[in-house]
Amino acid sequence: MKLKLLITCALSLSLFSCTSRQEAEEAAKGSPSPVDAAIEQPEEHGTEVKEIVLSNPLNMEWVEAAKIIYDTKCLSCHKLTDEKVVGPGWKDVTKRRQPVWIMNMITNVDMMLEEDEEAQKLLEQCLVRMPNQNISQDEARQLIEFMRHNDGEK
Numbered sequence: 001m002k003l004k005l006l007i008t009c010a011l012s013l014s015l016f017s018c019t020s021r022q023e024a025e026e027a028a029k030g031s032p033s034p035v036d037a038a039i040e041q042p043e044e045h046g047t048e049v050k051e052i053v054l055s056n057p058l059n060m061e062w063v064e065a066a067k068i069i070y071d072t073k074c075l076s077c078h079k080l081t082d083e084k085v086v087g088p089g090w091k092d093v094t095k096r097r098q099p100v101w102i103m104n105m106i107t108n109v110d111m112m113l114e115e116d117e118e119a120q121k122l123l124e125q126c127l128v129r130m131p132n133q134n135i136s137q138d139e140a141r142q143l144i145e146f147m148r149h150n151d152g153e154k
């Protein structure tokens with residue numbers, strides 16, 4: 001199980017251009033990547049996301065890849081329940097927010113905190129600005145899948 005997770009991780013990482021991920025790229029060389037064909041938003045972070053296509057059923061490869069991102073970059077501030085830590089808990093976040101809104105919150109948090117009323121309301125409640133985590137649009141898309149999974153979608 002653990003090995004499968006590692007492989008999934010290596011496969012997904014192999015898509016991103018970041019040089020620090022070269023090792024993962026090496027490891028995944030030669031294997032076909034499931035994420036490659038399926039992700040529709042290849043642009044880097046910093047561009048406003050206008051539309052995303054939700055897959056049905058969930059793409060479990062993305063859920064697993066995003067679990068690793070969550071553990072390293074989000075877990076310290078966001079629980080998977082409805083309990084607030086630094087930021088709001090993620091339970092039902094996919095029900096109270098549009099996927100595009102979530103994508104922009106993840107990849108364009110500064111823009112959202114400046115321009116979006118709902119994001120500003122959250123900042124008033126949490127009193128901490130969510131930091132820009134340098135998440136690519138591909139990674140953000142995987143995180144949406146992870147949140148949908150956390151909200152019970154199949």
Ligand code: HEC
Binds near residue numbers: 093122123
């Ligand atoms: C240092 C703490 C911190 C980290 C790390 C962090 N966030 Fe946040 N996040 C916040 C805060 C605080 C808010 C509320 C808005 C604000 O105050 O800026 C927020 C809001 C959000 C929201 C909106 C939640 C809602 O209920 O509408 C999403 C989605 C989100 N974050 C995703 C992420 C993702 C994905 C990661 C990891 C890649 C992440 N955050 C990492 C602090 C954090």
